[in-house]
Amino acid sequence: xxxxxxxxxxxxxxxxxxxxxxxxxxxxxxxxxxxxxxxxxxxxxxxxxxxxxxxxxxxxxxxxxxxxxxxxxxxxxxxxxxxxxxxxxxxxxxxxxxxxxxxxxxxxxxxxxxxxxxxxxxxxxxxxxxxxxxxxxxxxxxxxxxxxxxxxxxxxxxxxxxxxxxxxxxxxxxxxxxxxxxxxxxxxxxxxxxxxxxxxxxxxxxxxxxxxxxxxxxxxxxxxxxxxxxxxxxxxxxxx
Amino acid sequence: xxxxxxxxxxxxxxxxxxxxxxxxxxxxxxxxxxxxxxxxxxxxxxxxxxxxxxxxxxxxxxxxxxxxxxxxxxxxxxxxxxxxxxxxxxxxxxxxxxxxxxxxxxxxxxxxxxxxxxxxxxxxxxxxxxxxxxxxxxxxxxxxxxxxxxxxxxxxxxxxxxxxxxxxxxxxxxxxxxxxxxxxxxxxxxxxxxxxxxxxxxxxxxxxxxxxxxxxxxxxxxxxxxxxxxxxxxxxxxxxxxxxx
Numbered sequence: 378x379x380x381x382x383x384x385x386x387x388x389x390x391x392x393x394x395x396x397x398x399x400x401x402x403x404x405x406x407x408x409x410x411x412x413x414x415x416x417x418x419x420x421x422x423x424x425x426x427x428x429x430x431x432x433x434x435x436x437x438x439x440x441x442x443x444x445x446x447x448x449x450x451x452x453x454x455x456x457x458x459x460x461x462x463x464x465x466x467x468x469x470x471x472x473x474x475x476x477x478x479x480x481x482x483x484x485x486x487x488x489x490x491x492x493x494x495x496x497x498x499x500x501x502x503x504x505x506x507x508x509x510x511x512x513x514x515x516x517x518x519x520x521x522x523x524x525x526x527x528x529x530x531x532x533x534x535x536x537x538x539x540x541x542x543x544x545x546x547x548x549x550x551x552x553x554x555x556x557x558x559x560x561x562x563x564x565x566x567x568x569x570x571x572x573x574x575x576x577x578x579x580x581x582x583x584x585x586x587x588x589x590x591x592x593x594x595x596x597x598x599x600x601x602x603x604x605x606x607x608x609x610x611x612x613x614x615x616x617x
Numbered sequence: 618x619x620x621x622x623x624x625x626x627x628x629x630x631x632x633x634x635x636x637x638x639x640x641x642x643x644x645x646x647x648x649x650x651x652x653x654x655x656x657x658x659x660x661x662x663x664x665x666x667x668x669x670x671x672x673x674x675x676x677x678x679x680x681x682x683x684x685x686x687x688x689x690x691x692x693x694x695x696x697x698x699x700x701x702x703x704x705x706x707x708x709x710x711x712x713x714x715x716x717x718x719x720x721x722x723x724x725x726x727x728x729x730x731x732x733x734x735x736x737x738x739x740x741x742x743x744x745x746x747x748x749x750x751x752x753x754x755x756x757x758x759x760x761x762x763x764x765x766x767x768x769x770x771x772x773x774x775x776x777x778x779x780x781x782x783x784x785x786x787x788x789x790x791x792x793x794x795x796x797x798x799x800x801x802x803x804x805x806x807x808x809x810x811x812x813x814x815x816x817x818x819x820x821x822x823x824x825x826x827x828x829x830x831x832x833x834x835x836x837x838x839x840x841x842x843x844x845x846x847x848x849x850x851x852x853x854x855x856x857x858x859x860x861x862x
Contacts, residue, residue, distance in 0.1 A: 483645075526674045529674075530673070530674055533724075534724070534778045537722065537778065537779065538773075538777050540722070541776070542777070545693055545695065545776060548686065548720075549692065
């Protein structure tokens with residue numbers, strides 16, 4: 378294909394550059410311009426022969442058009458990048474694998490440890506429950522023992538008081554018996570004196586009248602004392 | 618070219634950063650748990666009693682209390698007392714006065730033989746010495762209690778069982794009965810005939826007075842202050858009592 382077909386083909390009168398450079402008219406020969414594709418052969422073979430015999434020419438446009446188009450430019454590969462990338466990926470894979478193995482082992486170990494701790498905790502919980510039950514029982518036993526102790530103490534106080542009061546009554550009774558004996562003795566003295574006084578009065582001429590009067594006074598005093606003692610005794614007995 | 622380098626760098630950075638991050642958060646292996654041993658611990662005695670307890674559970678303030686029976690010319694009288702030594706007890710003068718025989722019994726009913734008795738002149742106090750050892754002895758407080766302080770009286774009111782009553786120090790005043798020189802303590806602790814000679818304790822179980830009289834209603838008592846008792850004990854001014862005729 379030529380690049381000058383169509384409406385955009387420059388004309389010779391308006392494009393002096395092409396005229397000067399090639400010496401050809403605007404209708405033939407290869408032309409180039411700024412911004413165009415690389416120059417390709419577009420003119421006829423006779424024209425090229427006439428103008429540039431010693432100048433090396435590009436390939437014949439006709440024959441070039443019939444050849445296979447040149448292969449596309451292939452970029453140069455950079456193997457070091459792929460090597461580095463592959464190495465990194467391999468390292469990452471190896472690290473991940475090691476990490477996964479480590480995590481798996483750690484998880485397994487923690488699971489085992491957790492099961493062991495749970496077993497220990499269950500044992501401790503059972504032991505705690507048992508101890509708590511024992512503590513409750515001991516507390517109840519202690520409370521019962523304390524109650525029994527208090528009752529025993531109260532009973533000791535009560536018995537001690539009863540014993541002391543019994544001893545008090547015993548002493549009072551002993552004093553009472555002593556008082557009764559004293560009163561009885563006084564009454565006996567009174568009665569004996571009165572008997573003797575009656576005997577004396579029945580045979581008054583045989584006794585000194587003054588002595589009989591004195592004796593009668595002493596008998597009266599003894600009887601009075603005996604009566605007072607008896608009254609006091611009766612009062613005490615009545616009060617008891 | 619640039620895309621490849623960027624990819625390599627990104628992969629390297631991702632691997633490095635993820636590795637570091639994981640390394641920081643990696644769980645450690647569990648350490649060997651210590652062997653749990655049930656080490657017995659001493660929980661201590663809860664609610665320790667403020668006063669010493671005897672093997673039978675009685676308080677010292679009760680164990681020192683002594684019941685005194687005065688068998689004399691006027692009949693049988695009953696009073697209280699408390700041990701201040703192994704063979705010495707304190708009571709009132711009027712409790713032992715006119716005694717032909719003094720008979721003692723402890724809180725648990727044990728009888729104790731009396732050796733001698735002596736009374737003070739300036740206060741209604743008396744000392745009785747025993748042949749046998751008394752169960753326990755008390756500590757005398759160094760000073761009289763203040764008005765309003767809480768006190769406890771332990772004795773044998775009415776000659777009955779051992780009892781205790783609590784009250785407060787109401788005042789100090791001159792003895793209305795004229796039996797004591799100096800001022801006496803007034804307390805609202807319950808006391809009755811038979812409480813004479815009972816010890817008055819403070820909140821620490823120390824003797825702060827000796828009861829020697831009670832109101833007719835029994836809602837108040839007069840007591841000889843402990844300072845008077847200490848003075849008499851230090852001066853040993855106790856005269857031997859004479860039996861009744």
